[in-house]
Amino acid sequence: MEQESSKLAPLEPISDNIDRDWLLQHLVTHANLAKDFHQPITLWMAGGMISGVLVSGQEYFDAYTEQFVSRFTPEAAEGTRKTLRDIGSRYYEEDESPDASNTIFIHLINAQFWTPSGSIPSSKGAGMVWRGRLSQVTGFSLGQLEKAE
Structure with a gap:
């Protein structure tokens, strides 16, 4: 998927004294800004x-919400879905010039854990x-790791 480079946040020094790459x-900040960004990692x-x-x-919160309410009754799911979406939207509203120093969390979908002995099964084989x-x-x-057949 081709991304517009004009949407990338400017590379400015991060000065909050937290040790992170x-x-x-900046890649995560761009993902938060682009909204439809998907990068295997x-x-x-x-x-x-x-x-x-x-x-x-924003996409993480949508996926999290749907996974969270999947076992609820339809009536209970709707109220919980609205609450969780409201919480997520407070943090990931449209921002024309995001500040990378405020980017603290990274969000993955279809995630799998891997240890030195192999992957740890999760969600009955589906990613989390x-x-x-x-x-x-x-x-x-x-790039994303896959189990060898």
């Missing part, structure tokens, strides 16, 4: 790796929605 932080963390598709915070702190990521690569 500035390149990954693998993250190295202290306990192993997590691999999935990087999405905007996942949110993590950028300051806890020790490395990343573009």
